[in-house]
Amino acid sequence: MSGIFxxxxxxxxxxxxxxxxxxxxxxxxxxxxxEGFSRQRVNLETTQPFTYAGIxxxxxxVEVESITRTRDNxxxxxxxxxxxxxxxxxxxxxALEQVEMIFLEPSDTGLNSALDEFWxxxxxxxxxxxxxxxKTMVAQNALSLTDMAxxxxxQLEALESDLTDLQASRVCDANVLIGQxxxxxxxxxxxxxxxxxxxxxxxxxxxxxxxxxxxxxxxxSLDEYGSMQISNRETGKILLDANPKEAAEVEMxxxxxxxxxxxxxxxxxxxxxxxxxxxxxxxxTVGGASGDFQKGDVIFTDSLEDxxxxxxxxxxxxxxxxxxxxxxxxxxxxxxxxxxxxSLMNGIALGVNAIHEETGQAxxxxxxxxxxxxxxxxxxxxxxxxxxxxxxxxxAAGGPAGDGSRALAxxxxxxxxxxxxxxEADIAGYVSGDMYIPxxxxxxxxxxxxxxxxxxxxxxxxxxIRGAENQDALLLQLNQRKDSISGVSxxxxxxxxxxxxxxxxxxxxxxxxxxxxxxxxxxxxGA
Amino acid sequence: xxxxxxxxxxxYLYNLNNNLENMQKYQNQLSTGKEISRPSDAPFLAxxxxxxxxxxxxxxQYLKNIExxxxxxxxxDSTLGDMTDILQRxxxxxxxxxxxxxxxxxxxxxxxxxxxxxxxxxQIGNSNYDGRYVLAGQETxxxxxxxxxxxxxxxxxxxxxxxxxxxxxxMSVNVSGNRILEGGTESLQxxxxxxxxxxxxxxxxxLSSDSLARLDGHIENILSLRAEMGAKCNRxxxxxxxxxxxxxxxxxxxxxxxxIDVAEKVMEFSMxxxxxxxxxxxxxxxxxxxLLDYLR
Numbered sequence: 064m065s066g067i068f069x070x071x072x073x074x075x076x077x078x079x080x081x082x083x084x085x086x087x088x089x090x091x092x093x094x095x096x097x098e099g100f101s102r103q104r105v106n107l108e109t110t111q112p113f114t115y116a117g118i119x120x121x122x123x124x125v126e127v128e129s130i131t132r133t134r135d136n137x138x139x140x141x142x143x144x145x146x147x148x149x150x151x152x153x154x155x156x157x158a159l160e161q162v163e164m165i166f167l168e169p170s171d172t173g174l175n176s177a178l179d180e181f182w183x184x185x186x187x188x189x190x191x192x193x194x195x196x197x198k199t200m201v202a203q204n205a206l207s208l209t210d211m212a213x214x215x216x217x218q219l220e221a222l223e224s225d226l227t228d229l230q231a232s233r234v235c236d237a238n239v240l241i242g243q244x245x246x247x248x249x250x251x252x253x254x255x256x257x258x259x260x261x262x263x264x265x266x267x268x269x270x271x272x273x274x275x276x277x278x279x280x281x282x283x284s285l286d287e288y289g290s291m292q293i294s295n296r297e298t299g300k301i302l303l304d305a306n307p308k309e310a311a312e313v314e315m316x317x318x319x320x321x322x323x324x325x326x327x328x329x330x331x332x333x334x335x336x337x338x339x340x341x342x343x344x345x346x347x348t349v350g351g352a353s354g355d356f357q358k359g360d361v362i363f364t365d366s367l368e369d370x371x372x373x374x375x376x377x378x379x380x381x382x383x384x385x386x387x388x389x390x391x392x393x394x395x396x397x398x399x400x401x402x403x404x405x406s407l408m409n410g411i412a413l414g415v416n417a418i419h420e421e422t423g424q425a426x427x428x429x430x431x432x433x434x435x436x437x438x439x440x441x442x443x444x445x446x447x448x449x450x451x452x453x454x455x456x457x458x459a460a461g462g463p464a465g466d467g468s469r470a471l472a473x474x475x476x477x478x479x480x481x482x483x484x485x486x487e488a489d490i491a492g493y494v495s496g497d498m499y500i501p502x503x504x505x506x507x508x509x510x511x512x513x514x515x516x517x518x519x520x521x522x523x524x525x526x527x528i529r530g531a532e533n534q535d536a537l538l539l540q541l542n543q544r545k546d547s548i549s550g551v552s553x554x555x556x557x558x559x560x561x562x563x564x565x566x567x568x569x570x571x572x573x574x575x576x577x578x579x580x581x582x583x584x585x586x587x588x589g590a
Numbered sequence: 591x592x593x594x595x596x597x598x599x600x601x602y603l604y605n606l607n608n609n610l611e612n613m614q615k616y617q618n619q620l621s622t623g624k625e626i627s628r629p630s631d632a633p634f635l636a637x638x639x640x641x642x643x644x645x646x647x648x649x650x651q652y653l654k655n656i657e658x659x660x661x662x663x664x665x666x667d668s669t670l671g672d673m674t675d676i677l678q679r680x681x682x683x684x685x686x687x688x689x690x691x692x693x694x695x696x697x698x699x700x701x702x703x704x705x706x707x708x709x710x711x712x713q714i715g716n717s718n719y720d721g722r723y724v725l726a727g728q729e730t731x732x733x734x735x736x737x738x739x740x741x742x743x744x745x746x747x748x749x750x751x752x753x754x755x756x757x758x759x760x761m762s763v764n765v766s767g768n769r770i771l772e773g774g775t776e777s778l779q780x781x782x783x784x785x786x787x788x789x790x791x792x793x794x795x796x797l798s799s800d801s802l803a804r805l806d807g808h809i810e811n812i813l814s815l816r817a818e819m820g821a822k823c824n825r826x827x828x829x830x831x832x833x834x835x836x837x838x839x840x841x842x843x844x845x846x847x848x849x850i851d852v853a854e855k856v857m858e859f860s861m862x863x864x865x866x867x868x869x870x871x872x873x874x875x876x877x878x879x880x881l882l883d884y885l886r
Contacts, residue, residue, distance in 0.1 A: 169640045169848070171643075175644065182648075190658055465729060467752075517636060521632075
């Protein structure tokens with residue numbers, strides 16, 4: 064038989080439990096708009112029943128068994144994977160968008176129209192070779208062509224360095240996030256060891272992991288103490304050890320400059336250590352077998368914390384997803400476009416020079432010590448800029464003033480098809496008397512070579528933009544699902560608030576009833 | 591599925607942003623009048639537009655070349671015409687002098703007029719187009735014909751002036767002076783000099799038996815040169831009309847490739863606008879209320 068005082072206890076436990084539940088609901092409402100927060104639930108449980116011989120078991124009340132967060136770990140992994148893909152598309156899309164702005168095509172002011180005007184001025188010269196105005200036009204149009212190529216090359220180079228800096232700062236962000244997750248691991252382990260659920264800390268750790276997953280493609284796993292281990296998905300290398308005291312397997316840094324020494328068979332890399340731009344750069348040497356390096360590459364090394372300059376094991380991870388991969392792709396593509404532009408300017412310069420140099424000076428010259436023309440080093444011969452009469456229009460030097468056949472031959476280059484990436488071979492076939500470079504059937508025209516570049520840029524950029532759009536839509540769906548599991552619904556919380564409030568009131572009523580019963584027992588019987 | 595306030599908000603913002611992005615796209619197209627503003631909008635269309643721009647630009651240059659060439663050829667033709675007129679006059683004078691009934695003084699007067707005509711021939715032969723001597727071959731900067739002692743001489747060369755009139759098609763547009771002079775077994779300057787000499791010395795027989803026939807040969811030669819110029823002119827004219835037709839076609843293609851259909855875009859834009867406005871209106875209704883609004 065249970066006593067009144069025991070029932071008092073049941074009511075007291077009931078009130079306490081409801082009060083706790085109200086506290087959890089209020090915590091949920093307070094965090095309805097907190098990023099990364101997952102809804103918490105109070106799990107109530109009956110207390111140990113009391114056995115009364117002959118009757119059976121009496122309930123002894125309620126207690127809060129645990130407070131848990133509602134979270135789908137599988138969904139988290141999925142979102143992190145898609146985050147990484149999104150990061151790659153967005154980063155490469157942003158880079159390519161800037162490339163498009165540099166090329167500024169189609170327009171009336173791009174390289175395309177500068178090329179048109181350059182060839183047309185040779186046509187005009189072929190008609191009026193007597194006229195120094197026409198020669199001035201040739202020189203000036205050539206100058207605006209080279210100026211534009213130089214400028215574009217400079218902008219592309221600047222974009223590459225910007226992307227390298229961006230890469231370093233993103234690696235820095237990733238390292239900071241990894242450090243924060245490590246701190247979280249430490250705190251979480253301590254709470255877990257006491258057998259409790261550190262819900263809010265785990266939410267914050269998951270949020271950090273979500274952010275990290277956009278930068279670098281990661282896989283996470285939890286050990287028996289609930290500590291999170293993070294490894295890179297592509298390489299399987301451990302970026303964060305589950306043991307907060309243990310160092311990671313590899314450290315991430317960014318290559319700022321790479322040079323290869325042929326004779327030593329060795330790379331010398333200047334690296335932004337752990338992406339920390341404010342810190343001291345380190346110089347490491349790496350054997351040639353470790354792969355090709357270029358600026359902007361993300362590299363994995365052992366800890367270089369207390370390390371002096373010299374040889375060290377460096378691996379270049381093949382990152383496929385994540386912002387780091389997107390930035391690398393952006394740098395790689397930009398370099399590819401620069402090379403394409405270099406080939407174009409080299410082809411034009413060699414073609415024009417082959418015809419022009421026969422009776423006069425080289426029309427285009429290289430600024431600096433390089434042996435091949437590039438978009439950055441191509442210049443119009445300064446002597447020609449000083450004296451436009453050095454422009455050769457006729458077949459023979461000092462020939463008839465009205466002979467514009469050489470200018471016409473140069474203008475005709477735009478009709479020819481050449482293997483532009485290997486222009487030297489085609490130039491070798493130059494027929495001097497006819498002022499003619501034989502067309503190469505497997506080649507392409509200068510105009511089309513440039514248009515190929517623009518369409519490549521367009522397609523690359525378009526696929527990045529579309530990829531990002533698709534990922535956005537996909538992530539929205541996944542986040543909806545996550546929200547439907549972990550998100551706070553105000554309606555729901557308000558409803559449970561009322562539910563718990565009612566239960567609290569009812570428990571209080573029980574207590575009141577018990578009090579009346581006691582009153583009856585003590586005062587009523589004594590009278 | 592459990593729906594939370596947060597997911598409604600996120601979904602709403604995502605869609606609203608999409609709508610706004612579409613609005614911006616249409617607005618951009620309407621304000622530039624172009625379908626695309628960067629290659630990634632439509633890579634194929636962008637390179638096609640660039641191609642057409644280049645082709646149009648080249649065609650413009652070829653049209654300029656053709657028009658210049660037509661000017662040059664017409665100038666050459668009219669010069670040759672003037673030369674024919676002068677030679678016809680010389681022929682009349684020769685016929686007149688050959689009839690054998692004239693006094694010595696008259697013969698001298700005729701000889702003088704022929705001399706004047708030789709001078710005139712040189713003067714006309716030095717006609718220029720845009721400051722360049724049309725009959726001088728490639729030596730276009732110095733007058734090709736001169737006369738000394740009734741002897742016409744040519745200092746130009748036999749060079750051809752080539753003009754490109756369409757892709758990989760070029761033609762020469764000039765007649766060099768040597769082709770005018772060397773129209774038979776005896777050169778024009780010799781024939782004219784002989785006529786002068788024979789008029790002055792009264793060799794009437796040679797005038798009619800030899801000089802007239804030779805002069806006829808030269809007139810014939812210049813006429814055939816004129817015919818050549820006429821043919822060139824025709825060729826240039828047809829190249830011009832072909833060029834203009836091409837330009838017209840390409841302009842139309844370019845317009846189709848890169849210009850927007852304004853009526854269609856305005857329609858699309860206003861449709862988008864009403865979608866955007868109704869999404870704003872819906873947002874105002876679904877975002878506000880919660881259970882709290884109904885618990886009193």
